[in-house]
Amino acid sequence: MKVCIIAEALNHRLQPISFELLTRALALAPGDIGALVVSDGLSDSELHRLVAAGADVVLSYEGDFLGRFRPEPYAQALLAAVKELEPEILIGGATTTGRTWLPYAAMKMQTGLTADCTELAIEPDSGLLLQTRPAIGGNIMATIRTPHHRPQMATVRPHATPPSMEVAGREGVIRHIAAPSEWDNSALSLMQSTPLDERQELANAKRIVAVGRGIRKPEHLPMIRELASLLGAALGATREIVDRGWLPYSCQIGLSGRTVTPELYLGLGVSGAIQHLAGMQTAARIIAVNTDSEAQIFSLADLAIVGSLHDVVPKLIETVRRGGQL
Amino acid sequence: MRYAVLIKQVPDTRTVRMDEKTGTVVRDGSQAVINPLDLYALKAALSLKTEDAAANVTVISMGPAAAEKALREALALGADDALLICDRVAAGSDTMATSKILAAALRKFGPFDAIFTGERATDGDTGQVGPEIASALGVGLATYVGSVKTGQGGLEAERKTENDVEQWLVHLPAVISVTKAIGEVGLPTLAGKKAARRRPIPTVTVAELGLAAEEVGLNGSPTRVVKIFHPSIGRKGRRITVVDETTLQQATDAIAAMVKGGAQ
Numbered sequence: 301m302k303v304c305i306i307a308e309a310l311n312h313r314l315q316p317i318s319f320e321l322l323t324r325a326l327a328l329a330p331g332d333i334g335a336l337v338v339s340d341g342l343s344d345s346e347l348h349r350l351v352a353a354g355a356d357v358v359l360s361y362e363g364d365f366l367g368r369f370r371p372e373p374y375a376q377a378l379l380a381a382v383k384e385l386e387p388e389i390l391i392g393g394a395t396t397t398g399r400t401w402l403p404y405a406a407m408k409m410q411t412g413l414t415a416d417c418t419e420l421a422i423e424p425d426s427g428l429l430l431q432t433r434p435a436i437g438g439n440i441m442a443t444i445r446t447p448h449h450r451p452q453m454a455t456v457r458p459h460a461t462p463p464s465m466e467v468a469g470r471e472g473v474i475r476h477i478a479a480p481s482e483w484d485n486s487a488l489s490l491m492q493s494t495p496l497d498e499r500q501e502l503a504n505a506k507r508i509v510a511v512g513r514g515i516r517k518p519e520h521l522p523m524i525r526e527l528a529s530l531l532g533a534a535l536g537a538t539r540e541i542v543d544r545g546w547l548p549y550s551c552q553i554g555l556s557g558r559t560v561t562p563e564l565y566l567g568l569g570v571s572g573a574i575q576h577l578a579g580m581q582t583a584a585r586i587i588a589v590n591t592d593s594e595a596q597i598f599s600l601a602d603l604a605i606v607g608s609l610h611d612v613v614p615k616l617i618e619t620v621r622r623g624g625q626l
Numbered sequence: 627m628r629y630a631v632l633i634k635q636v637p638d639t640r641t642v643r644m645d646e647k648t649g650t651v652v653r654d655g656s657q658a659v660i661n662p663l664d665l666y667a668l669k670a671a672l673s674l675k676t677e678d679a680a681a682n683v684t685v686i687s688m689g690p691a692a693a694e695k696a697l698r699e700a701l702a703l704g705a706d707d708a709l710l711i712c713d714r715v716a717a718g719s720d721t722m723a724t725s726k727i728l729a730a731a732l733r734k735f736g737p738f739d740a741i742f743t744g745e746r747a748t749d750g751d752t753g754q755v756g757p758e759i760a761s762a763l764g765v766g767l768a769t770y771v772g773s774v775k776t777g778q779g780g781l782e783a784e785r786k787t788e789n790d791v792e793q794w795l796v797h798l799p800a801v802i803s804v805t806k807a808i809g810e811v812g813l814p815t816l817a818g819k820k821a822a823r824r825r826p827i828p829t830v831t832v833a834e835l836g837l838a839a840e841e842v843g844l845n846g847s848p849t850r851v852v853k854i855f856h857p858s859i860g861r862k863g864r865r866i867t868v869v870d871e872t873t874l875q876q877a878t879d880a881i882a883a884m885v886k887g888g889a890q
Contacts, residue, residue, distance in 0.1 A: 487767070
C-alpha cells in the first residue's frame with residue numbers, strides 16, 4: 301500500500317483531522333490509501349465515512365481499553381497495521397495524540413518521522429515523500445526526505461487543509477479487528493477527564509478578529525470584543541498579547557499557538573511576525589489594519605488598511621450597527 | 627527519587643538573524659539561551675524536589691562545549707547535577723539519532739524515576755525527542771502535562787488535549803513532557819550561582835555511551851534535509867491609507883463589504 305493515514309476517534313466519532321489527512325492522501329496516491337483507526341468501537345456507518353472520503357482499506361482496531369489515547373497500546377495497533385498494510389508512507393495529525401503516538405511508534409520501527417508538516421508531495425523521480433515544514437520559529441521552511449527507512453512518516457498540521465468530502469458510491473474494505481488484551485499494558489491509568497469548555501472555538505471559527513501589539517493597552521480589549529461579537533467572530537491574538545497576559549493562551553494564533561483557516565481573518569494592530577503568519581496565512585480572506593505601512597502582514601492581505609485601529613474599530617462598529625448584520 | 631531534566635541550548639528565536647544567502651540561522655554564542663520550554667521541565671522537577679528533600683535533579687544536555695553555560699544556568703536555578711554529551715559525531719543527528727544518544731545517557735547515568743522534557747525546542751520545533759526516548763527506554767510516557775504532583779504509586783499528571791483535561795496516574799519510570807502551564811522557574815539565587823560556578827560538569831562522548839559513530843549524526847538519521855528556503859508569502863490586495871474622515875469611511879466600508887462578501 302502506498303499511503304496509510306492515522307485517523308483519530310473520540311467518543312465513538314471520527315475526529316475532523318481524519319478527513320484532512322484523507323485530503324493529503326488523495327493528493328499523494330489516489331486509489332492506494334489505507335486508514336487506521338483505534339477506538340473502543342466505531343459503527344460501520346461511521347467507518348464508512350472514511351471510505352466515502354477516499355480510503356480504500358480501513359482497519360479499525362477496537363477494544364474497551366482503547367477509548368482514550370495511551371502510547372503503548374495505540375503503538376501496538378499502529379505496528380500491527382503497518383505489518384498488515386506495509387505502507388510506504390504513514391501520515392498522522394500533528395495533534396496532541398499524533399505528536400505523541402507517532403514518535404513513540406517511529407522509534408519502535410526505527411524509522412524517520414517529520415513533525416508538523418505544512419506540505420507533502422511525491423518527488424517525481426524517486427517516488428519519495430517530500431515533507432515540508434517550518435523551523436526556527438517559522439523563519440525558514442525545510443524540505444525533508446526519508447530515503448531508506450520505511451514507512452516514511454510525517455505528522456501534518458491540523459486545520460491547514462480542508463477535509464476530504466464524502467462522496468456517495470465510493471467503495472472500500474472495512475475490517476473490525478478486536479485488539480488482543482495483551483495490548484492493555486500502559487504506565488498510564490486514567491483517574492478522570494473533563495471536557496474543555498472553550499474547545500476548538502478558535503480553530504473552527506469561520507470568522508476571526510485578531511489583535512496584536514497595536515492595541516497598546518488591555519483597556520482597549522472590550523471594543524475589540526464588541527466588534528468580534530457584532531461580526532460573529534472568534535477572538536484571536538498574537539503571541540505577544542498572550543505573553544503579556546491580556547488574553548488566554550487559547551486565543552493564540554501562530555506556530556506556538558493554533559493554526560486557523562477561517563473564511564475571514566481581520567487583523568487589528570497585528571504587524572505580522574512570521575510566527576503569527578504561519579498560523580493564519582491559509583485564511584480565505586485577510587484584512588489587516590496597521591499604522592505601519594511597511595507591516596509584514598500587508599504582504600498577505602486582500603485588504604490593507606494603513607491607519608490606526610483606534611480610529612477604524614469605533615467607526616466600523618458604528619458602520620456595522622447602522623448597516624445591520626454583516 | 628531521581629529526576630532527570632533534558633535541556634537544549636537554542637538560538638533566541640525572538641532575535642534570531644537569518645543568513646539571507648544560505649537561508650540558515652546565524653549562530654553566535656551570545657544569542658544562545660536555554661530553550662524556554664525546557665525551563666518548565668526544570669520547574670516541574672524542582673517543585674517535586676521541594677516535597678522530597680532527598681530527591682536529586684540532574685540536568686542533561688547534548689550540544690557543543692558552549693552548552694555548558696546552559697547547564698550552569700540550570701544548576702544556579704536549583705538542579706543538583708549536570709551532564710554534557712559533547713561529541714562532533716553527534717552533529718547532524720535527527721530526532722531519532724538524538725533520542726538514541728539521550729536514551730543511552732539516561733541508561734548509563736540512571737536509573738531515573740522520572741525524566742522531564744519541554745514540549746518541544748523552539749528551534750527544531752518537533753516535540754518528538756521526549757516520546758522517542760520513552761519508546762527507546764521502554765518506559766512510560768505522558769505528554770502535554772500542565773501540572774504534576776506525587777500520587778499513590780506514581781505521579782499524578784494533568785494532561786490537556788484538544789478536547790479534554792485528563793488526570794492520569796503515571797507509573798514510574800516515565801518520561802513526562804510539560805507545557806507552559808507548569809509555571810515559571812524563577813530567578814537564580816546568589817548562593818545557587820556561586821555553587822553552580824564551582825560544580826564540576828562531567829562530559830561524555832558518544833563512544834563512552836556505548837554507541838557506534840554510524841548509529842548517530844547524519845549516518846544514524848533516517849531523515850535528510852534536502853532543501854531550506856524562506857517561506858514565500860504574498861497576496862496582492864487593495865490598499866487604503868486612512869488620512870481623514872473620508873478615507874476612514876472608505877476603509878470601514880471596504881472592510882464591511884469584504885466581511886459581507888463571505889457571508890453570501
